[in-house]
Amino acid sequence: MNSVEMMNELNTLLSGNNIKEQLTVPELVEKATSRGEAILTVDGALRANTGKYTGRSPKDKFMVEEASSKDHIDWGSVNRPISSEVFDALYTKVINYLKEKEEVFVFKGFAGADAETRLAIRVVNEYAWHNLFAHNLFIRPTEEEAANHIADFTIVSAPTFHANPAIDGTESETFIMVSLEKKIILIGGTEYAGEMKKSIFGIMNYLLPQQGILSMHCSANVGEKGDTTLFFGLSGTGKTTLSADANRKLVGDDEHGWSDNGVFNIEGGCYAKTINLSAEKEPEIYNAIRFGTVLENVVVDEETRIPDYDDETPTQNTRAAYPITNIDNIVLPSVAGHPNTIIFLTADAFGVLPPISKLTKEQAMYHFISGFTSKTPGTERGVVEPEPAFSTCFGSPFLPLPATVYAEMLGKKIDEHNVNVFLVNTGWTGGSFGTGTRMKLSYTRAMVNAAIEGKLNDVPTEKDAFFGLAIPTSIEGVPTELLNPRNAWADKDAYDIKATQLAGMFHENFKKFGEVAEDIATKGAPLV
Incomplete structure (x- = not known):
């Protein structure tokens, strides 16, 4: 199947009566709660559970081996190859699966705060709360931008579609597949929303260096004199704590590009860990959790709806996804020198x-x-x-x-x-x-x-x-x-x-x- 044929299949899906495009935050919250996908907490946040997948599934992630990109990819345990035939067959199944759903949700936005190099993205979701996650984490368009939006890459996510490894050529029921040539990211069998965020980051890590832009997994802040600092560090090193400084403004907390013009945030939101979260230790994150925020796998009291951030029964990887504008001390737009x-x-x-x-x-x-x-x-x-x-x-x-x-x-x-x-x-x-x-x-x-x-x-x-x-x-x-x-x-x-x-x-x-x-x-x- 070539790119045109694949896009025709997608356009047939997107022209259906079940498509709900660019819904507002209140509309998505209403949909998620009425459909039984999530509940509201006392703070107005939307709490969803992701089932048995409470984190990324690296062994189920594949890249399609394509002539236009195969010589550039660092193939191995991280970038695992899969054939176009496997991808195409699974793609058709997922599209047909979504056509039968009562409602499918679409978000149009961008990755990259630098207007000259940003990536126009479209996210097609089976779940309303996943679409709210995309709304929070990616850069939200103006009305004019949304009206003229033409997607460079599309995520198609169907968490309740489970692959059959014996038939579909996957490792398990779960799959995260990227076709750089056809500009499609296909996700199924997992409810963990972070797969969408990280898949787009992987795309940016492929595209930006080809434009002379260094893509980076780091946080960034700016001082009163306009001086910019980058913080790199793995989990547990203090990256979030040290970059959150009352005397400096946050550019972004996780993904950035460094171009000839300076640094820019790739995202429009934050995906913060919430285990042991408190107002005393991390006030910026704690206070950012409000109406429209998505909480993943956080234990919530059924009666009071008060979150218990210390309870790690489901997972230690509990998360909050919110727009960066929920943080007071930020740079807007998210660019710096x-x-x-x-x-x-x-x-x-x-x-x-x-x-x-x-x-x-x-x-x-x-x-x-x-x-x-x-x-x-x-x-x-x-x-x-x-x-x-x-x-x-x-x-x-x-x-x-x-x-x-x-x-x-x-x-x-x-x-x-x-x-x-x-x-x-x-x-x-x-x-x-x-x-x-x-x-x-x-x-x-x-x-x-x-x-x-x-x-x-x-x-x-x-x-x-x-x-x-x-x-x-x-x-x-x-x-x-x-x-x-x-x-x-x-x-x-x-x-x-x-x-x-x-x-x-x-x-x-x-x-x-x-x-x-x-x-x-x-x-x-x-x-x-």
Whole structure:
């Protein structure tokens, strides 16, 4: 089936009497509750449960192997190939399935706050609450933009359609399939709404670099003087906490592009974790949950309708999806200038990385590709001691292209705009997990603020013997003995052993990038 035939099938669906296009938030809330998809909480948020799939299904994600893109894709465990024949057959089944539904919901909007490079997207949903999720997470059009909207990519989502692996060529009942040539994302068998958000991010990670734009899995904020800071970091490193600063305005919390004009948010909303959420710890997120917000898998009292954010019975991955305008301290439109500072966040449970260090361009490229943090006991079943976790470019599940493409673009932009890059360890000090202590948030904030304010650009440093990192010798508000991690350990020999161990893990992980990354490894890798 060619692209024209596929679009004709889609247009037949979209011309049906069951299509509900561009409904308002109140209309979608009414539909979701009346159809039994979700309930209202005491705050007016819409709570939906996603069944057995409470997170992404990476083993059920595929990309169609197509002549126009196959030579560019980094094929492997993340980008798994599937044939056009499998995709086309399943697509026809899903379209026919949706034609029989009483109601199907359509949202038209954009990905990318930069008007020159934004992607026009259309989202076709079986569920009203999924359509509200799309309304919240993507960029909402004006009336004029909606009237003249022509989709570059279309998501077709049918969560109650379950594939038959023996017939349909899938791994399970669930499938997330992307055809770059036909510009269709096909989702079925899962009610987890985050698949839509991340699928579009993957598309942007493919398209933007071809336009000379670096796509990034990071948050961004702006100071009063217009200075921009990017925060990269995996779950548990403090990215959300540190980027939410009362003295700085939020550009976006998760996905950005970096063009010749500066930084722009890819999304129009936030998809925040809510486990253990409180007004005291994260007031911005807590106060953003109101009418129109979508809560996923949050336990709610049946009588009072009060959410219990501490209850992780369904999952630890409870979420809130809301428009970025629910946050008070933001930049609108969600664009900013070129970054002055980049912060790489890691939670080193081995306790050997410095709490802050300034990186050379080559070290920045190396640590960007590595994307290191640690899994700690209790975070996942079976984890009994700290384990290294490496996620390429801090977002490996969403990168269609080879890692070096993104790293080389980062290095070029660091040079062009004279950006200062810092590695910040929010993990352990004075020992590994179990003996050492977690770095105090107040100390980390003091270090990050000093970096953003330019106070660490030209200060005396000492070189770390194991990783070759430049460590500031003093920072106001931070005990000097903490800055060099070896000094914080009572047993120096134990530190040396653990540091050598972690450095070896970095080297071993980097081998998978092969000879194309050899120059980056030579100039940016740990010394041992």
